Amino acid sequence: MQAARNTLCWRLILLSCLLVESSFQDFGGQTQFICTSVPKDMDVCAATLQNSVPGEDLKTTVMQLRETVLQQKETIMNQKETIRELTSKLARCESQSEPVDARHGGRRKEAGSKNTMGDVSRGPADTLTQLSQTLQSLKQRLENLEQFSRSNNSVQANSLKDLLQSKIDDLEKQVLSRVNSIEEGKPGLRNETEQRGRVESTLTSLHQRITDLEKGQIENRPLDKFQITFPLRTNYMYAKVKRSLPEMYALTVCMWLKSNASPGVGTPFSYAVPGQANELVLIEWGNNPMEILINDKVAKLPFLINDGKWHHICVTWTTRDGVWEAFQDGVKRGSGDNLAPYHPIKPQGLLILGQEQDVLGGGFDATQAFVGDLANFHIWDRKLSVGEIYNLATCSSKAKVGNVFAWMETSLDIYGGASKWTFEACRQLN
Incomplete structure (x- = not known):
């Protein structure tokens, strides 16, 4: 036992x-x-x-x-x-050398570090995904053109389509090669700036060829019946107004916008002058409300537009006492004063659509880029009345165009793959 x-x-x-x-x-x-x-x-x-x-x-x-x-x-x-997670985050933080912008609470790039290929701080994989989406958008436009050429038996269109398809394939190979170089840390990165320039040049050339081809479908379209689409949050898609603004002691800025971007729709437009990058800016960045900046002074606007629907917005301002008013869809939503009082809008600047300028004509930050559609952008050198703004928002025949800047295809140059499409505000509302 x-x-x-x-x-x-x-x-x-x-x-x-x-x-x-x-x-x-x-x-x-x-x-x-x-x-x-x-x-x-x-x-x-x-x-x-x-x-x-x-x-x-x-x-x-x-x-x-x-x-x-x-x-x-x-x-x-x-x-x-x-x-491991903290180590990964620390490595990402150490790889970013951007100083903090106290005003917006976010990152800023110095002018000399402008990245022409997008927000590289997001990593090579995100860069490849972002550019692949751009290429996919261009491919879709090519497919539309292919259908058009079949229906119209256009030999020229077919020839151009084949050439453009070849360009897209070459561009995809360049992008893939660049990302692989970044991930593997190859010595060839010393020529990264030149490589970026070549890829951006190819992308701009590709976009121009597609635009030229699309003109065959819209030859009879009125020059003001168009919209610009910014499909991705990058720092290489933008439109540049060919002429500068004059000196202004009052203004009204109106436009149609459609976006569902989050957080923030980005920067629909920015006007910079020598010595002041934030002379006139409209921006909704991060979790902040939309803001209007004049001479780097800020007023918060009561706009709610990131629902994927078209909205008409207007902002008026006068230098006397810095009085401003904000209108959405023809209705006054807010007002205030003391916004850069007695400061006239300076001339000899550069007006950019879709990007926020850190320096005159550049220093774009992908995190502040506009994502969505923009149309009927007009500027006046006076304060429009409530009735005039209502006419604009309701597509009235009495609506007037901007006397400082009027929305015309011939007044803009488009870069980086942003695209133009036919747009009629009244038809979009119905």
Whole structure:
């Protein structure tokens, strides 16, 4: 009887050793066994309990021990995962050398570090995805042109389509090669600036060829019946107004916008002059409300437009007391004063659609780019009346065009893959 009992105890002891050993091996540790001599005729169970946990069931103790070890293992593994995440974030932070913009609470790039290929801080994979989406958009336009050429039996259109398809394939290879170089850290990155320039030049050339081809479909379209689409949040898609603004002591800016971008729709337009990059800016960036900036002074606007629907917005301003008013869809939504009072809008600047300028004509930040559609952008050098703004928002025949800038295809140059499409505000509302 005593022998059987000793055999059972030895099995329980062996089981406990195996459980502890398994737990420590799962964790990656090392095990060490300590042997203790026991008199020949002594009760093994009694000796074991005397040297371990008197008065407690051996099996329960073993299971509790295993459970404790497993819990500690899980805790440490979670800590390791947290350390890996923090290390990854630290590496990303160290790779970014952008100073903080106190006004917007975000990142800014110096003029010399302008990235012509998009927001590289998001990583090579995101850059490839972003540019692939751009190429996909261009491919879709080519497919539309292909259908047009089939229906009209246009030999010229087919020839251009084949050429454009070849250009897209070459561009995809360049982008893939660039991203692979970034990921592998090849020495060829010393020529990265030249490579970026070549890719951007190819993209702009490709866009121009597609635009020329599309003109075959819209030759009879009125020059003001169009919209500009910015499909991606990049720092290379934008439109540039060919003429500067004059000196203004009052103004009204109106436009149609459609966007569902989040957070923030970005920067529909920015006007910079020498010495002041934020002479006149409309921006909704991050989780901030939309703002109008004049001479770097800020007024928050009560616009809610990121629902994927077309909205007509207008902002009026006069230099006397800096009085401003904001209208959405023909209705006054807010007003204020003391916005850059007695400061005239300066001339000899550059007006950009779709990007926020850090320096005159550049320093674009992808995180502040406009994403969506923009149309019927007009500027007046006076404050429009409530009735005039309502006529614009309701497509009245009495609506007037801007006397400082009027929305015309011939007044703009488009870069980086932003596209133009036919647009009629009244038809969009119906």
